[in-house]
Amino acid sequence: MKDRFKELSQMALEELNEVFSRMEDEDIRPLLEAIKKADRIFLLGAGREGLSTRAFAMRLMHLGKQAYWIWDDTTPSINEGDLMICACGSADVGHENYIGEMAKKNRAKLILITPSSEGFLLSVADQVIRVPAAAYKAVGEFVSTGQLMGNLFEQSLLILYDVLVMMLREELGVSTEEMVKRHRNVE
Numbered sequence: 001m002k003d004r005f006k007e008l009s010q011m012a013l014e015e016l017n018e019v020f021s022r023m024e025d026e027d028i029r030p031l032l033e034a035i036k037k038a039d040r041i042f043l044l045g046a047g048r049e050g051l052s053t054r055a056f057a058m059r060l061m062h063l064g065k066q067a068y069w070i071w072d073d074t075t076p077s078i079n080e081g082d083l084m085i086c087a088c089g090s091a092d093v094g095h096e097n098y099i100g101e102m103a104k105k106n107r108a109k110l111i112l113i114t115p116s117s118e119g120f121l122l123s124v125a126d127q128v129i130r131v132p133a134a135a136y137k138a139v140g141e142f143v144s145t146g147q148l149m150g151n152l153f154e155q156s157l158l159i160l161y162d163v164l165v166m167m168l169r170e171e172l173g174v175s176t177e178e179m180v181k182r183h184r185n186v187e
Contacts, residue, residue, distance in 0.1 A: 089135025091119025
């Protein structure tokens, strides 16, 4: 009897490997530099893409950045000079479209992370970071998947964000000890 768990986990790992083999430093460098320069960073994503992006917001805070998850009640107004990072597989989700438009109206910089080559958010984003992973309702060329719906893009986001945090830690000169001191201590 074959080991279905081993088979499916190997498939998922191979797909992830293919996504990251198609990406280079130059693909993510604009995002990295924008994060380094920004005083305040606002993060947006819906569903499971949002869960991956919210984890990134926490790590940015651990790095010492002012990072805000757009749905939190304590999120302040967004203004000129602020950075909004939006992860959206399809590049076209109604409430994300509206929030992206509002960020632009208030003169924030909008960086979209997506695999899609079509979608409203592409028309308002200042920069687009392509993660070539199949996503729910995405259009374009990317690594296809045997997984469910947007799994591959969502998994790729989480890994991408963790790699970005490692790079930012090095480039900003933030020690692991500094990050640990910023970790919540009321648990």
